[in-house]
Amino acid sequence: MPDGRRFETAGFVPRAVAALLDGLVLYAIFVAIEQIWISTLANPELLLDKLPLPTSITILVTVCLALYIVGTGLVGRTLGMVAVDLRITRSDGSPPCWPRRLLRAVVLIAVVAVLWWIEPLLLVAYPVWMLFNDKHQFAHDQVSDTVVVRRAAPIATPRAVDNARAQLDALEPPEAKVLLGDLDQLRLHARAKVRTASLPIFILGLLALGGMLANWLVNVVEEYYTLGHYFWALAAPIGLAVTAWWFGRQQRVLGAGTRVGPMVVLTSLVACAALVTAPYSLGGLITGAGFLAVAVVQRSRLLAAAAIAFGLVTGVEPAQAALSGLLEYGLQGAYSGFYFGRFENPYELFAPGVLGVFLVGAGLVVLQRERIR
Amino acid sequence: MSALPPDQAAAAEQAHPASALNDVVHHRARLGILTVLAEVRMATFPYLKSLLELTDGNLGRHLEVLADEGLVTITKGYENKRPRTWASLTDDGYVALTAEMSVLKELLAQFENGAPRAH
Numbered sequence: 001m002p003d004g005r006r007f008e009t010a011g012f013v014p015r016a017v018a019a020l021l022d023g024l025v026l027y028a029i030f031v032a033i034e035q036i037w038i039s040t041l042a043n044p045e046l047l048l049d050k051l052p053l054p055t056s057i058t059i060l061v062t063v064c065l066a067l068y069i070v071g072t073g074l075v076g077r078t079l080g081m082v083a084v085d086l087r088i089t090r091s092d093g094s095p096p097c098w099p100r101r102l103l104r105a106v107v108l109i110a111v112v113a114v115l116w117w118i119e120p121l122l123l124v125a126y127p128v129w130m131l132f133n134d135k136h137q138f139a140h141d142q143v144s145d146t147v148v149v150r151r152a153a154p155i156a157t158p159r160a161v162d163n164a165r166a167q168l169d170a171l172e173p174p175e176a177k178v179l180l181g182d183l184d185q186l187r188l189h190a191r192a193k194v195r196t197a198s199l200p201i202f203i204l205g206l207l208a209l210g211g212m213l214a215n216w217l218v219n220v221v222e223e224y225y226t227l228g229h230y231f232w233a234l235a236a237p238i239g240l241a242v243t244a245w246w247f248g249r250q251q252r253v254l255g256a257g258t259r260v261g262p263m264v265v266l267t268s269l270v271a272c273a274a275l276v277t278a279p280y281s282l283g284g285l286i287t288g289a290g291f292l293a294v295a296v297v298q299r300s301r302l303l304a305a306a307a308i309a310f311g312l313v314t315g316v317e318p319a320q321a322a323l324s325g326l327l328e329y330g331l332q333g334a335y336s337g338f339y340f341g342r343f344e345n346p347y348e349l350f351a352p353g354v355l356g357v358f359l360v361g362a363g364l365v366v367l368q369r370e371r372i373r
Numbered sequence: 374m375s376a377l378p379p380d381q382a383a384a385a386e387q388a389h390p391a392s393a394l395n396d397v398v399h400h401r402a403r404l405g406i407l408t409v410l411a412e413v414r415m416a417t418f419p420y421l422k423s424l425l426e427l428t429d430g431n432l433g434r435h436l437e438v439l440a441d442e443g444l445v446t447i448t449k450g451y452e453n454k455r456p457r458t459w460a461s462l463t464d465d466g467y468v469a470l471t472a473e474m475s476v477l478k479e480l481l482a483q484f485e486n487g488a489p490r491a492h
Contacts (some may be wrong), residue, residue: 160472164451168476173484176477179401183474190412252452255417256409276409 010086010346012148013304016127017296020289021080021269026068028276030061035276039105066109072103074098081121081148083266083293087189091135091147104144111139195301197295199246200369201238202363204291204310210235211284215352230275232283237271240290247298266293283316284352302366306359324351339348402427402435407462407470408446415461436460446475 037057072078075094076088077157088104090096115122135147168176214231238346244263244317253258271291274283288311325337405425410416422432439445444466448459460468 079457116392161475164469164472164476165479168480171477171480173480176480179404180474180477180481182401183404186424187408187412190409194413239390255457256413256415257418345440 008150011136012127012130013316014084014086014150014296015130015136015148017083017289017293018086019079019127020076021083021266021293022072023080024273024277024282024286024289025079025269026333027067027246027282028273029064029068032276033057033061033064050343069107069109070244073101073108076101079265080293080307083262083269084147084296085256086150086260088146089149091145096144096146100146101143103138104146107140107143108138128353190256194250194254194316195298195300196250196370197298197300197306198363200291200294200300200303200363201244201306201359201366203364204306205359205361207235207239207287207315208310208352208359210356212350212353212356232287233271233275236274236283236287236290237267239287240270240294242266243291262297263294266290282315286309286315287311288315302362306362309355310359314352327351327354400435402431403439404470404473406432406435406460407444407466410462411467411470415459418458420462421460425489439466482484 010363013343026273037339039363072081077086088101097128102315112123112128112140115126126138129138130141131235133142135141137147212233216236217227217231240263242275244260244267247263248260249258252258267290267324277283288307291307291310292304295301295307321337322334325333325335327333401454403423406421409421409424413420418432418436421427421428425432427435435449436445441448442465443463445460446463448461450459452458
């Protein structure tokens with residue numbers, strides 16, 4: 001029997017973040033096509049009545065989305081997977097051939113199409129499927145016998161374990177305990193030096209403050225309406241590029257670290273998505289998703305929490321309304337804001353700023369702790 | 374019990390690929406190198422030397438042994454005109470490390486549960 005390697009399969013969070021980033025790419029493709037179509041219309045203001053897309057445009061969008069899924073499926077990794085450092089393998093650890101990758105992509109398209117036809121909300125429930133099997137597989141993974149792995153890190157094979165067992169036969173348990181303890185300390189020490197979240201959190205804080213300024217320009221100062229809308233198209237990639245530079249610098253200074261390549265892909269992906277979707281005020285959400293991907297790669301829960309809070313406060317209306325309600329009326333106001341909508345109070349405009357101040361402070365505190373380490 | 378003379382039995386055991394692999398891995402410093410590389414993905418010579426508190430010669434010899442067995446990859450390059458040597462773990466290195474760790478944990482669990490050693 002071949003000594004097949006097994007890999008550590010990616011869990012729910014990394015796959016969800018990769019799927020979120022892919023979703024942003026697909027949405028950006030849709031918006032780009034829609035914008036091109038709008039620019040060809042004689043009377044674009046008619047769209048204020050929310051006229052439906054013509055059938056030809058709908059077909060074109062669907063074909064483009066399918067090509068993205070099939071194309072990235074044939075390559076073996078979607079852009080979201082590259083950004084979060086995931087890859088597809090067969091369940092026995094061997095690389096999948098192109099027909100198998102194609103099958104996986106086709107099944108994914110079929111599942112998405114069926115769920116969308118039945119009820120679009122089912123697409124949100126589809127990820128739950130992976131929680132019910134130990135290989136974290138979706139239906140399209142199970143049909144194609146593939147798994148998504150966190151990184152190219154095979155785990156122990158039976159033969160390797162037997163080999164190790166033979167060699168360690170003379171080792172006494174107290175020695176094993178000491179050795180395991182020492183190796184664990186070494187691992188934690190190595191991780192502490194390399195995994196840094198201070199600057200990304202600080203940058204998120206600055207971006208949130210900038211987002212507040214952008215809100216003000218859009219809602220209050222009409223002359224700078226466009227600048228406010230395109231703020232995230234510039235700020236998001238700059239923030240991620242600075243973060244990528246920081247991790248690269250840390251690697252050079254320390255002499256150890258993770259690969260920066262996925263961050264470059266992520267920065268480009270976020271830049272394109274933010275630029276294309278600028279008129280739709282999704283920049284904050286896209287930026288939050290980008291930094292969440294960084295948190296997943298760096299395995300930083302602190303940064304993940306900051307990114308989620310950032311995305312919600314700057315990009316999701318119920319969260320913005322809840323925060324502005326909390327600031328004006330306390331907990332009751334937060335509840336009302338979340339369920340019933342906006343307060344139209346001054347706090348709504350300044351909610352990202354409040355978060356920004358908090359994140360800037362948190363970034364400085366974390367930086368101080370990292371320096372002590 | 375082996376039918377060979379003791380010196381030939383020892384040589385035969387040393388020649389077995391299984392014992393050769395784990396002679397390479399099961400050394401405190403080498404396990405430490407593999408553990409650090411599994412955590413940080415890639416590391417320079419000074420970083421490993423500082424973290425593991427080894428001398429230049431010692432670390433160099435261990436890295437050479439691990440590289441010869443295909444457990445780590447050594448990449449030499451330049452950064453700002455300064456020579457840099459980077460070490461990273463190979464797939465075989467991950468397999469060997471996780472196998473050692475699982476057996477160590479198994480040994481400890483058996484001891485703590487009061488079970489007899491499995492031979």
